[in-house]
Structure formats: structure tokens, C-alpha cells
Amino acid sequence: MAVTKIKNMEEFAAVSGLSRPTVSKYFNDPNSVRPSTRARIEAALEEHDYRPNIYAINQNRRLTKNIGIVVPYLADPFFAEIGRNVEQRCLDAGFHPTVYSSHGDPELEAEILESLRSLKPTGVLLAPLGRSSDRAAIEKFCKDVPTVLFDSALPGLGLTFVGSDNPQFARMIVDYLCRSGQPPCFFEMKTPANPNANRRRQGYITAMERLGHEPRIVQAEGEGWQFEEIGRKEGGRALSAGEFTTNTVLCSNDRLAIGFLSACYEMGLRVGRDESAAIRVAGQDDHPFSRYTCPPLTTLAQDYDAISRSAVENLLSIVESGEKSENAILFEGRLIMRDSA
Amino acid sequence: MAVTKIKNMEEFAAVSGLSRPTVSKYFNDPNSVRPSTRARIEAALEEHDYRPNIYAINQNRRLTKNIGIVVPYLADPFFAEIGRNVEQRCLDAGFHPTVYSSHGDPELEAEILESLRSLKPTGVLLAPLGRSSDRAAIEKFCKDVPTVLFDSALPGLGLTFVGSDNPQFARMIVDYLCRSGQPPCFFEMKTPANPNANRRRQGYITAMERLGHEPRIVQAEGEGWQFEEIGRKEGGRALSAGEFTTNTVLCSNDRLAIGFLSACYEMGLRVGRDESAAIRVAGQDDHPFSRYTCPPLTTLAQDYDAISRSAVENLLSIVESGEKSENAILFEGRLIMRDSA
DNA sequence: ATTAAAACTTATCGCGCGTAAAAATTTTGT
């Protein structure tokens, strides 16, 4: 700790016995200066805890080191987790990530992009709301700022997308369910929040037909991101109405499944894969809480790690090369067998 | 949309037929200019979508309009929810909030505060990690930046704290559990992540003694923020070892309870408050997922809304007046009766 | 030791805006 407070880079350069441009170079890239001077700066840094003013920095740099990360709903542990993962990778790559949540609101999503613009980010990792997104606003933004989409694709905007191979998800878990018991009915939202749901439904239908079974789809009314509540309410209704024609239910995602399990409990239906159980329930995503449902949820795990790694790598590559193109990078899911199915 | 792109405030002032300082005044406070000129500016704003450069603004302003919000663990829906709530209130008050997560890591918490310093925030709302927090780092930061603590207190730093009246929580739910069945055992972590746990334990003991019951505390080994896993693993161990002396378990928080419910399920124990159930389980917090456990979790709800409102109000008041003092503002909990107890 | 390359210094400009003081203009009250 120094007695004199360092106000700016000029003063800091003075106490470290160097010129300001050299110190400036160091902060932009520590390896761009001679090792001996780097050591001198870092020694001075220990003594005087100085940090360049981030506003002054970003005002002048052609390219900031900022990266914006936008997810549709941070209160969902799935997005909290993947957001954290992506954030960490950006930090490791020497960037300054900031995480934003659209809170399920298309207007807020557009507003975040607008205010992101003034941050002059090097790049943006965007998990769009999906169906309800303001495509025009997103398109306009992406023309100016290198952007990689993840989790949910927006075809036709010429953007790189990184996510899960949803049809493969459905194939895999339908195969498993048919192999181990009755073929599954599919439980989903009537107006799903994002397009992945459509691919999962289609994957389910294809997989069922390939195995010679009649697809059976049950749809839940309801809008928004309160998936558990929708799953509980509509699941209960569909159960009462006898809409499920087999004893096995594949939910479009884990949060819906969690709500559906709640509905089963309320109706006194024992869930599981053993003889005494009345119904089998499976989900998709491997939500952080799926391990702790009663019974623990059988599901198809998204490859969080691969998706976040690939999303960041692709963004940095686009930033460096300046070449963007519409291509989708998809990762397979992994079957997590627990007790619910 | 204009044909000419506005680059800076100078140009924008030109197209709106005003001088730059007047426009500058407008952006600092739209009411500081005459209504007629305000209208002119806002008309021009419609045409030319210009935004002041955020870096240039903050470089010169004595006080930014930034507010930092730091929570210990954003992947926990509880903190995601309260973070969102606080964020919205700051926005409504005309500030620019940014949410950060310490990810359960004291070093990261200190690092966030350090980097927050360079954002020159008007104020900071901090939910500290608690026990493991680097008190020295926090104290140093709070001397320079107006800060209000929430969720978890750090006594002795002269800061305003807004949170729950934890002893009251325990009293209330112990009363209910004793009234409706056997007195509860208390299940908690041996080395809890934050000091609220200690107050809840103490509240439990006091409440039990007041009713003439022998307190019974069962502690779970384990560190970190994987509460569900700790609750499941250690809960199962304690159940097997017969450490619970009554048929009722009050968990220190809902996440622990969710894990404990999972342990009960694994052991084939039916949880609930009716005759056929083997055990009753209750939590504290009213975690967003507690509604959807099987059975739904009886718990004591934190007053999210009151806490976040009060936290923001107090911060803004401190910012304006410049007077800070060590005082605690506590809110009572509300009993949420569901089926688990 | 000689020389070229690499690293550093000095000097200067500009980024976009806040801020302040003085002068010019408009609005308000009577």
C-alpha cells in the first residue's frame, strides 16, 4: 500500500519509472513489453494498486474486450449454469463478459441489445427467447456486432448457432423408453417458448414411427416461462381426462417434467420403472434439480460443457477472422437413467 | 431512421437545432430543460436514434448512475429471483444496475468488488457470501462506495443490512409444527455458508425450550453450495443412523430440505402430514421450487418483495444523504402450509 | 565490435462528453 494515491496512468508510469505509452502497452497486452519492464510494472502494481480507468480505455479503443452474454431467463438454473460456464470461458480468454437476462420479455431482449450496443462489445453470445423474439431488432443488431447464438436458433439471419441436436435427443430417449416398457406419449406446451420444442416433437414423431408405434402428443395450454406450474396444472388435467394412452410420458423438457411429477403426486400416482409404479416419466435437458425430484428424473442431458466451449470458440474465431456464416453446430445428448423411467 | 448517422452529441445537437450543452443537460435530467426544447429533442430522438456514449459520460460525471448488485450464487433460483427483483427496482429508479455472482467463491467476491470500483458505482447492493467472505476486502470497499447489505449481515462494518428476522422464522414454524404433531428435530449444515443459519438454529432452540421441548439438532458434513446433495447424502446417513428422535424434521433452508426429501424417498419413507406418512419435513425460505417437490414443501417464506424494496430504498437514501450507520432492517416470514408437514 | 531490430521515450492529437462562466435570448410577473 502506498502513501501516495495514484490517480492516472501518467502518475503510475512515473512511480514505475517508465513512460505512459509503455505502461499503456503493458495493460493492453502484458507480453508486448520486455520481460524486465513487465516485471518492473508488476512490482509497482503490487505497491500502488492502480487500475486503468475502464471508461477512458473503452472510449478510445477501436475494439473493447467486452463480451455480452444474453440469456432468456436467469432464474432458470439451466441458464444460470450455462451462463456461468460461458462467462468463465470468456474470462479465461482474457475478455470482460457481462451476463444479462431477458426475463422472458421480447421487449427487454431488444432493449438489452440496444444498450449493449453502446458498450461496443467485441462480440455477443445470445440465447434468444425464440419464437417471441423481435427478429428485426436482433437482425439489425447482429449486422453491427459479431454474434453467436446458442441454445435456441434463429434461422435465416446468417448466424452461427451452437446447441443440441434435438431430434437426436428424442430418438435416443424414445428408443430407451420403448425398449424398457410401453412407448411414450409426448407432453409439451401448445405454444412453446422456443423452437427447440418443435424439433423435439418432430424427433419424437419420427422415432415412434420408425419403431412402428403410433405417436401420441398431449399439449398443455399456457404461456410464459412458468413451466413447472404449467406442467403441474395441465398435466393434472390431461391425466384426469385420460389423454395419455400409455403408462409412459416423455416431457418436452425437465421443468415441464418437474411440474408433471407434481401432478402425478397430487393424483396419487406412483412414478417409477418398477412393477409397483403406475406411470413412467422422463424429461429432456438434465436440469440441475432433476437429480433431486422424487423419484429422480430420467432424462437426456444436454452437453453444457461442449455447447459453452464451442459457442465461445466460435465467437472468438468470428471476431478474429471477421467471417460469419450461417451454420449450426449441434451436440448429442447423453441418456441419464434414474428412477422415474 | 435517418439517412445521416449521428456520431456524437455535437451532431445530434445540430439536427435538433440546439446547442450541445443543452442536449447534455437533457440527457442528465430531461426535466431540467424547458418543455418545448424537451419536445424538440425527443422529436429528433425519434428520427435519429442517437445514444450518448456511455464511456464518455461516465468518465466525466462526478457520480455515475451505476449500481452494482452482487449475490453469492446466481445459479440458486432464490438469488436469481431476488437479484432480478432488486435489478428492476433500480431500473425503475432511473439507475443502471448490473448483477454479479460470486459463485460461492470469496476470492471472486473480492475481485468483483475490486473491478466494481473501477465502474465508479453510485452504490452497491451486496449479499455477501457470509462466513467465508473476505471481511477486510469488503470493509475497504465499503469505505469508498455506499453499500447496503442484504440477505446476509456482516456486523461491525457500520453498514445497513436488510434481511429476514431469522429467529422469528424458527419460532413461527416450530410453533406450528409442535401444535400439529411431534416437535421437530433441526437439520442443518455443520459449517453453514452464511450466518443466517446460526440465527435460525438459535431461534429453533429458543422456540423449543419455550414450549418445554428438548431441542434436537442434526448436523450435515460438507462444504460449499451444493445444498441439495448435502441434504440428500447426509440426510440419508442421519436417517439410517436414527439420529432424528421425532417424526418431524425442520431443515435450515429449503434447498437442504429438497435434498432431504430425496433421501426420504430413497429410503422409502412417506413424507406428509396425514396418518399414513412416516415423517414430516419443513423448510425455510420458500424457494421457487418448493411448490413442486413431492410432496410440496411446507416452509416459511421470506418476504422477497419487502427485502428488495427496502434494500434499494435504503441505498438510495444513503447515496443522497451521505449518512451511513449500522442498522438492521428485518422482515418477518410467512408460514406456507403445504403437504410435507 | 558493428549493425539491425526491438523496445522505449517524447510529443502531440483526439475520443465524446461533463462542466463552468459569461453573454444572449426567451419567458414570466406585474
Add this chain to the structure above:
DNA sequence: ACAAAATTTTTACGCGCGATAAGTTTTAAT
């Protein structure tokens, strides 16, 4: 209509740092 008050314009400076160019020193290579 006229003075006082409120607002706006003009002018000017500074914030902290990036960027660049020209000159000087250090390092590495032959």
C-alpha cells in the same frame, strides 16, 4: 410594456487514455 427571472448559447477547458510518429536507447545477432 418593462424589469426580473429563467433558460439557452457560446466559449473554453479538462477527463484519462489510445494511437501515432519521430527520435533515442537497449538488445540480439553476425
